[in-house]
Amino acid sequence: MEHDKLYDLAVVGCGPAGLSAAINAAIRRKDLIILGSEFCSPKLHKAPRIDNYLGLPGVGGEELRQAALKHVAQFGLRVEPARVEAIIPLGDRFQLLTRTSLYEAKAAVLATGVVEVATLPGEEDFLGRGVSYCATCDGPLFGGQPVAVVSDIVEGEEEANYLADVAAEVYYLPLYKRSYKLNAKVTVLPARPRAIHGLTGVEGLELTDGTVLSVKGVFIIREATNPNRLVPGLDLNGTAIRVDREQRTNIPGLFAAGDCTGRPFQLAKAVGEGQVAALSAVRYLDQKK
Ligand SMILES: Cc1cc2nc3c(=O)[nH]c(=O)nc-3n(C[C@H](O)[C@H](O)[C@H](O)COP(=O)(O)OP(=O)(O)OC[C@H]3O[C@@H](n4cnc5c(N)ncnc54)[C@H](O)[C@@H]3O)c2cc1C
Numbered sequence: 001m002e003h004d005k006l007y008d009l010a011v012v013g014c015g016p017a018g019l020s021a022a023i024n025a026a027i028r029r030k031d032l033i034i035l036g037s038e039f040c041s042p043k044l045h046k047a048p049r050i051d052n053y054l055g056l057p058g059v060g061g062e063e064l065r066q067a068a069l070k071h072v073a074q075f076g077l078r079v080e081p082a083r084v085e086a087i088i089p090l091g092d093r094f095q096l097l098t099r100t101s102l103y104e105a106k107a108a109v110l111a112t113g114v115v116e117v118a119t120l121p122g123e124e125d126f127l128g129r130g131v132s133y134c135a136t137c138d139g140p141l142f143g144g145q146p147v148a149v150v151s152d153i154v155e156g157e158e159e160a161n162y163l164a165d166v167a168a169e170v171y172y173l174p175l176y177k178r179s180y181k182l183n184a185k186v187t188v189l190p191a192r193p194r195a196i197h198g199l200t201g202v203e204g205l206e207l208t209d210g211t212v213l214s215v216k217g218v219f220i221i222r223e224a225t226n227p228n229r230l231v232p233g234l235d236l237n238g239t240a241i242r243v244d245r246e247q248r249t250n251i252p253g254l255f256a257a258g259d260c261t262g263r264p265f266q267l268a269k270a271v272g273e274g275q276v277a278a279l280s281a282v283r284y285l286d287q288k289k
Pocket of ligand 1: 012013014015016017018035036037039040041042043044046047048049050051052053082083084085111112113114223224225230257258259260264265266267268270
């Protein structure tokens with residue numbers, strides 16, 4: 001669905017960095033949208049006890065998470081539970097694509113956290129030749145063929161359900177535990193992947209028990225998205241997004257904050273960078289007027 005609204009700012013990610021950017025942009029009266037995961041943020045939730053956040057010694061991650069969401073709601077903001085699959089810079093605006101919608105904003109803050117999982121053997125080699133991170137983008141290439149979806153997060157279920165309409169067979173490998181909302185055509189495999197095999201393209205997904213699933217496509221859905229797969233042409237420093245002291249990336253109008261800009265992976269840095277990114281985005285928007 002295309003939204004005909006042009007927002008001032010899109011914040012991508014709803015962890016401490018994204019939510020900090022959002023409240024600061026809201027204070028400066030910018031019209032913004034937060035596009036985030038269904039659960040904001042799993043990392044903060046997992047932090048059992050935080051001792052280095054100024055003024056709140058020993059605070060629990062979950063307590064802080066709930067306080068942050070309440071704070072955001074007090075500004076009349078809400079998180080749109082939509083996983084951004086691609087961001088296209090168009091010069092005067094950005095298009096942000098999710099599986100079902102297209103959003104537009106004049107500026108954007110990336111606050112997508114960090115990918116810490118090791119990539120699967122074969123993942124890089126077969127990228128674009130059977131390995132994909134986006135069912136909406138690449139699903140149609142696998143019409144009538146068997147595919148596997150390996151997902152760290154519940155959002156992977158939507159990808160698998162969509163693929164079930166296109167592919168001959170869909171195997172779903174959830175790397176999380178809960179009940180699944182999956183189309184009857186999707187086969188759930190409680191197994192872990194070991195490697196992706198093939199010659200010129202993907203031919204199989206090997207599981208840790210040694211079984212090889214015969215598939216032509218492997219869709220990998222992770223908690224955090226690798227930033228250069230999200231935005232073409234984004235400058236990186238290793239795996240981190242390269243930013244300056246104003247949290248500007250190499251793409252005008254695109255800012256980044258939090259773990260996605262590199263170490264230390266810490267809460268106070270994420271919140272501080274979110275604020276700087278928002279204020280820089282506000283300055284950018286005001287200069288464009
Ligand atoms: C067990 C544990 C203990 C910790 N303890 C401490 C501590 O004591 N002190 C401390 O300072 N820090 C601690 N941390 C680190 C702290 O939680 C992180 O530094 C902080 O959460 C980073 O915030 P962030 O907003 O950059 O990223 P995250 O919190 O990871 O949030 C990123 C959000 O963006 C979403 N997202 C990713 N890609 C997309 C996309 N394409 N579209 C939409 N949304 C997307 C993710 O789902 C996630 O909700 C701990 C972390 C863990 C796991």
